[in-house]
Amino acid sequence: MNIIKRKFDTLVIGAGGAGLRAALQLSQADAKVAVVSKVFPTRSHTVAAQGGMNAALGNVTPDNWHWHMYDTVKGSDYLGDQDAIEYMCRAAPNTVIELEHFGVPFSRLENGHIYQRPFGGQSQNFGGDQAARTCAAADRTGHAMLHSLYQQNIRAKTHFFDEFFAVDLLKNEVGDVLGAIAYDIETSEKIIIEAKTTLIATGGAGQLFRTNTNASINTGDGMAMALRAGIPLQDMEFFQFHPTGVAGKGMLITEGVRGEGGYLINCDGERFMERYAPHAKDLASRDVVSRAIAIEIREGRGCGTKKDHVLLKLDHLGSDVIKKRLPGIRDTSLTFLGIDPIEEPIPVFPTAHYTMGGIPTNLYGEVVVPAGTGGEEVIPGLYAAGECACASVHGANRLGGNSLLDIVVFGRAAGNHIIDYLKTHHYHLILPDDSIDEALARLERWEKVDSKQGDAPDSQELSEQSSDQANNNHETYTVSELKAELKQVMEEKCGVFRTEDVLAEGVQQVKEIKEKLSHAYITDHSLVFNTARVEALELENLIEIGLATVISALARKESRGAHSRIDYEKRDDESWMKHSLYYMKNNSLFYKPVRTKALTVETFPPKERVY
Ligand SMILES: Cc1cc2nc3c(=O)[nH]c(=O)nc-3n(C[C@H](O)[C@H](O)[C@H](O)COP(=O)(O)OP(=O)(O)OC[C@H]3O[C@@H](n4cnc5c(N)ncnc54)[C@H](O)[C@@H]3O)c2cc1C
Numbered sequence: 012m013n014i015i016k017r018k019f020d021t022l023v024i025g026a027g028g029a030g031l032r033a034a035l036q037l038s039q040a041d042a043k044v045a046v047v048s049k050v051f052p053t054r055s056h057t058v059a060a061q062g063g064m065n066a067a068l069g070n071v072t073p074d075n076w077h078w079h080m081y082d083t084v085k086g087s088d089y090l091g092d093q094d095a096i097e098y099m100c101r102a103a104p105n106t107v108i109e110l111e112h113f114g115v116p117f118s119r120l121e122n123g124h125i126y127q128r129p130f131g132g133q134s135q136n137f138g139g140d141q142a143a144r145t146c147a148a149a150d151r152t153g154h155a156m157l158h159s160l161y162q163q164n165i166r167a168k169t170h171f172f173d174e175f176f177a178v179d180l181l182k183n184e185v186g187d188v189l190g191a192i193a194y195d196i197e198t199s200e201k202i203i204i205e206a207k208t209t210l211i212a213t214g215g216a217g218q219l220f221r222t223n224t225n226a227s228i229n230t231g232d233g234m235a236m237a238l239r240a241g242i243p244l245q246d247m248e249f250f251q252f253h254p255t256g257v258a259g260k261g262m263l264i265t266e267g268v269r270g271e272g273g274y275l276i277n278c279d280g281e282r283f284m285e286r287y288a289p290h291a292k293d294l295a296s297r298d299v300v301s302r303a304i305a306i307e308i309r310e311g312r313g314c315g316t317k318k319d320h321v322l323l324k325l326d327h328l329g330s331d332v333i334k335k336r337l338p339g340i341r342d343t344s345l346t347f348l349g350i351d352p353i354e355e356p357i358p359v360f361p362t363a364h365y366t367m368g369g370i371p372t373n374l375y376g377e378v379v380v381p382a383g384t385g386g387e388e389v390i391p392g393l394y395a396a397g398e399c400a401c402a403s404v405h406g407a408n409r410l411g412g413n414s415l416l417d418i419v420v421f422g423r424a425a426g427n428h429i430i431d432y433l434k435t436h437h438y439h440l441i442l443p444d445d446s447i448d449e450a451l452a453r454l455e456r457w458e459k460v461d462s463k464q465g466d467a468p469d470s471q472e473l474s475e476q477s478s479d480q481a482n483n484n485h486e487t488y489t490v491s492e493l494k495a496e497l498k499q500v501m502e503e504k505c506g507v508f509r510t511e512d513v514l515a516e517g518v519q520q521v522k523e524i525k526e527k528l529s530h531a532y533i534t535d536h537s538l539v540f541n542t543a544r545v546e547a548l549e550l551e552n553l554i555e556i557g558l559a560t561v562i563s564a565l566a567r568k569e570s571r572g573a574h575s576r577i578d579y580e581k582r583d584d585e586s587w588m589k590h591s592l593y594y595m596k597n598n599s600l601f602y603k604p605v606r607t608k609a610l611t612v613e614t615f616p617p618k619e620r621v622y
Contacts, residue, residue: 014192014201014202014203014447015200015201015202015203016202016203016204016205017045017202017203017204017205018204018205018206018439019043019044019045019170019190019204019205019206020037020042020043020044020206020207020208020433021034021037021042021043021044021045021206021207021208021209021210021429021433022044022045022047022190022191022204022206022208022209022210023037023044023045023046023047023209023210023212024047024177024191024209024210024211024212024213024233024236025046025047025048025055025210025211025212025213025214025233025397025399026046026047026048026050026052026055026161026171026212027055027056027057027157027212027214027397027398027418028055028057028060028153028156028157028160028397028415028418028419028422029212029214029396029397029398029399029400029417029418029419029421029422030046030048030055030210030212030396030397030422031046031052031055031157031160031161031163031164031422032160032396032418032419032422032423032426033210033212033376033394033396033422033423033425033426033429034046034164034169034426035160035163035164035167035169035426036422036423036426036427036430037169037426037429037430038164038167038168038169039167040426040430042429042430042433043170044169044170045170045171045172045204045206046164046169046170046171046172047172047175047177047191047193047204048171048172048173048174048175049174049175049176049177049196049228049232049545050173050174050228051173051174052157052161052164052171052173053157053158053161054226054228055157055214055228056214056215056225056226056228056229057153057156057157057214057415057418058153058154058157058158059153059154059224059226059263060152060153060154060156060414060415061150061151061152061153061263061265061267061339061340062128062130062145062147062150062152062265062266062267062270062411062412063127063128063130063145063146063147063148063152063267063412063415064103064107064110064145064146064147064152064156064412064415064416064419065079065103065130065133065144065145065146065410065412065413065415065416066079066103066104066106066107066144066146066416067079067100067103067104067142067144068104068107068124068125068127068144068146070120070124070125070126070127070143071120071126071127071128071143072127072129072135072140072141072142072143072144073135073136074135074142074143074144076100076101076103076104077100077612078134078135078136078137078142079100079103079133079144080093080096080097080100080101080609080612080615081134081137081138081615082132082133082134082142082410083096083099083100083404083405083410083413084096084406084615085132085138085615085620086132086296086405086406086408086409086410086413087403087404087405087406087407087408087409087572088298088406088407088408088571088572088582088620089406089407089571089582089584089588089605089615089617089620090246090249090403090406090407090571090572090588090590090605091403091404091405091406091407091605092402092403092404092406092605092606092607093606093607093608093609093614093615094374094606094608094609094610095374095402095403095404095606096404096609097609097610097611097612098374098420098424098610099402099404099413099416099417099420099421102420103416103420106416106419106420106423107125107146110156110159110419111125113159113160113163114159114162114163115148115155115156115159116148116155117146117147117148117155118147118148118149118336125146126146126147127143127144127145127146127147128143128145128147128267128270128271128336129141129142129143129144129145129270129294130144130145130266130267130270130294130410130411130412131266131269131270131291131293131294131295131296131297131300131410131411132291132294132295132296132297132410132411132622133145133294133410134291141291141294143270144412145267145270145411145412147267147336149335149336149337149338149339150265150267150336150337150338150339150340151338151339152415153415156415156419172193172202172204174195174196174197175193175194175195175196175202176193176194176196176232176545176548177191177192177193177194177213177232177233177236178191178192178193178194178236178450178453178454178548179191179192179236179239179240179447179449179450179453180209180236180237180239180240180393181203181205181442181446181447181450182240182446183440183441183442183443183446184443186241186390187390187391187392187440188209188240188390188391188392188393189205189206189209189392189439189440189442189446190203190204190205190206190209190442191203191204191206191209191236192204192447192450192451194454194541194545196541196542196545197541199458199541199544201451201454203442203447205439205442206392206439207392207432207433207436207438207439207440208392208393208394208429208432208433208436209392209393209394210376210394210395210396210425210429211233211236211237211370211378211393211394211395211396211399211400212233212395212396212397212399212400212418212422213231213232213233213234213236213397213399214228214229214233214397214398214399215229215231215365215366215369215398215399216229216230216231216234216366216553216556217229217363217364217365217366218230218231218498218549218553219231219250219363219497219498219501219553219556219557219560220250220362220363220498220501220502220506221495221498221499221501221502222256222259222260222261222360222362222363222502223256223261223362223363223364224253224256224261224262224263224362224363224364225363225364230549230550230552230553230556231366231399231552231553231555231556232548232549232552233370233395233399234366234369234370234399234552234555234556234559235551235552235553235555235556236552237370237378237395238555238559238593238594238595239449239555239595241594241595241596242370242371242378242380242390242393243371243380243381243592243593243594243601244368244369244370244371244401244556244559244592244593245368245369245370245371245401245403245590245591245592245593246367246368246369246401246403246406246407246563246590246591247366247368247369247556247559247560247563247564247591247593248368248560248563248564248566248567248574248591249367249368249405249406249407249408249571249572249573249574250363250365250366250367250368250505250560250573251297251298251363251364251365251366251367251408251409251573252297252298252301252361252362252363252364252506252507252573253266253297253301253361253362253363253364253365254266254275254297254300254301254303254304254359254361255268255269255275255300255323255357255359255361256359256360256361256362256364257343257344257347257348257357257358257359257362258315258319258320258358258359258360259319259320259358259360260347261362261363262343262347262362263343263362263364264323264340264343264344264357264359265337265339265340265411266294266297266411266412267336267337267340268323268325268337268340269293269294269323270294271325271328271332271336271337272325272327272328272332273293273323273324273325273328274292274293274323274324275293275300275304275321275322275323275324275359276314276321276322276324276356277307277312277313277314277321277322278312278313278314278318279312281312283303283307283312283321284300284303286303287299287300287302287303287306288300288303288621288622290621290622291622294622295622296408296410296622297364297408297409297410297411297573298407298408298572298573298575299622301361301507301573302507302508302575304321304359304360304361305361305507305508307321308320308321308360314358315358319360320358320359320360321358321359321360322356322357322358322359323352323356323357323358323359324356325337325352325356325357326352326353326354326355326356329353330353333352333353334353337352340352340357341353344357361507363502365398365405365409365414366398366399367401367403367405367406367407367408367409367572367573368401368559368560368563368591369395369398369399369400369401370395370399370400370401371400371401371403371590371592372394372395372396372400372401372402372421372425373389373402374402374421374424375394375424375425375427375428376394376395376396376400376402376421376422376424376425376428376429377389377390377393377394377425377428378390378393378394378395381592381601381603387603392432392436394425394428394429395425396418396421396422396424396425397417397418397421397422398414398417398418400421401590402417402421403590404417405417406572406605407571407572407573407574408572408573453548453551454548457533457544457547457548458544485530486527486530487530487531487532488527488528488530488531488532489531489532489533490531490532490533490543490546490547490550491546492531493524493527493528493531493550494546494550494553496524497521497524497550497553497554497557500517500520500521500524500557501517501521501557501560501561503517504516504517504520504561505517505560505561505564507575508575508576508577509564509574509575509576509577510576510577510578511565511576511578514561514564514565515565517561517564517565518558518561518562518565521554521557521558521561522558524554524557525554525558528550528551528554531547531550533546533547555595558595558598559593559595562593562598562600563591563593563600566591566600567587567591568583568586568587569581569582569583569586569587570582571587582617582620584617588604588605588617589602589603589604589605590602590603590604590605
């Protein structure tokens with residue numbers, strides 16, 4: 012088969028904040044870099060980030076990186092690796108200054124310094140008064156960051172493959188990763204991108220859940236590629252539910268609203284967070300606030316005719332503050348609810364938001380896996396950064412404002428490490444002829460179905476496509492039906508509160524959906540640019556991520572951070588202070604210890620987490 016081949020020093024899969032920050036570092040060092048993105052780079056999901064990015068600049072309240080580190084370790088429910096957390100928090104102030112120099116228009120204080128707002132889980136002096144640590148560009152911080160990073164990359168001559176869908180990693184027989192195969196969404200042409208180093212920066216998998224804050228592109232593709240390449244995913248049971256999604260719809264209302272002084276009320280008008288977190292109140296960490304809302308509703312104190320949401324009140328902030336600091340939120344509320352928050356509270360409910368787990372990496376973004384001899388080994392030439400990676404700085408619960416920080420700190424670190432790697436790895440390794448066979452088979456499976464021009468294939472045709480040749484009486488399904496089913500199952504079986512029975516049902520149902528996928532077809536051929544085929548490939552990926560999530564959740568018999576088991580209410584440090592590693596092969600789980608030793612400071616030992 013004649014497939015176009017291109018060669019680069021580094022292939023970056025993903026053009027969000029993590030991918031672009033790494034690519035910039037590399038292009039500025041004159042490496043030959045290709046960035047592949049399934050959407051135009053500035054449409055990557057980072058563009059949607061609202062509230063801001065944490066750094067202990069101390070512009071509004073006294074602050075230092077060590078306090079930031081303490082809050083992050085505590086926020087992670089002691090599952091975050093303390094060396095990685097120290098590295099990130101120490102790097103934060105310089106990272107913000109660097110972004111400012113790249114052109115990010117941060118909001119300003121009267122004195123000209125960068126504006127910082129309070130966010131959940133932030134404290135001064137190791138758990139004292141509320142800190143204001145989140146640097147913001149109004150409530151459109153991600154937009155400002157992504158556009159600045161893209162422009163800097165254009166200037167540095169990074170090569171972009173826009174609207175190309177990366178299908179799978181390419182490997183040789185000893186497991187070196189040698190690039191990826193991608194698919195031009197406009198023309199369906201396939202392309203092999205060979206690279207000495209590959210960085211996966213494909214973002215999170217919020218589309219796993221029916222109600223979520225994520226863009227439709229967040230389908231966990233890079234994580235699924237890693238799984239298929241034999242790499243495990245770490246801590247997948249920890250999925251963050253953001254407390255304030257627009258009720259019934261899911262769009263995010265940033266924590267910045269509560270940072271600016273907004274607060275939650277129940278049907279009695281009670282500011283209920285005072286009962287759950289007497290000190291931090293509405294700025295307790297996200298897992299705590301999400302659970303509190305779910306309990307209020309469960310106990311009948313929800314609002315509206317169905318009593319199925321609570322209210323976020325911000326009218327008392329006044330129209331000037333709302334228009335200046337929260338203009339995007341006002342837009343969202345007006346557009347999707349017809350409610351002007353200057354006058355009325357916004358109905359909110361927890362919504363799936365952030366993938367804490369991901370591809371395991373060290374501090375330099377290198378992908379690390381358990382070694383046969385015990386301990387860990389890196390996969391030479393393979394890196395991951397951003398929401399698809401697990402460095403692990405967020406542990407069991409991410410603090411708001413720490414993801415934008417994570418993506419630029421570890422994107423940059425990966426870029427720097429790759430520069431060093433390239434100094435000693437001058438040549439491309441030989442790509443075996445059969446390295447693309449599996450990926451091609453996946454693509455062709457959807458090409459065949461696609462060629463039916465929208466008709467459901469008859470059972471004879473399906474039996475030919477299915478591995479189960481003997482049985483031609485299968486029901487058939489559309490890709491979109493199965494996707495909706497998966498999202499519903501994940502929401503119902505793996506949500507804010509979890510139990511053994513419900514999770515076990517979830518595992519069974521996701522496995523059944525995987526089975527049904529071999530009898531699925533694409534219907535919507537009016538879609539141009541092969542997007543229906545891309546949706547099918549994304550569904551394959553989502554199903555693998557769904558299995559990783561629900562299987563890891565079933566196995567963890569404790570409550571920690573975002574993983575809240577009704578049947579195991581307490582955190583169990585003795586048995587469970589460890590990271591899970593899920594392998595696709597046999598759906599198996601392994602565990603590895605949390606790195607509690609920090610780089611230069613004392614370890615923060617686990618203690619009860621109160622806000
Ligand atoms: C609504 C919202 C608001 C948020 N606000 C904040 C905030 O205020 N502060 C904060 O710290 N965090 C915030 N977050 C979280 C944060 O925005 C994300 O975690 C972060 O931006 C992820 O960046 P990323 O670079 O890892 O991935 P993304 O920005 O998601 O980029 C992923 C890239 O991968 C590409 N890609 C994916 N799959 C493929 C494929 N198969 N082939 C080719 N390309 C592919 C995409 O095209 C895209 O370019 C928010 C999240 C949401 C949903």
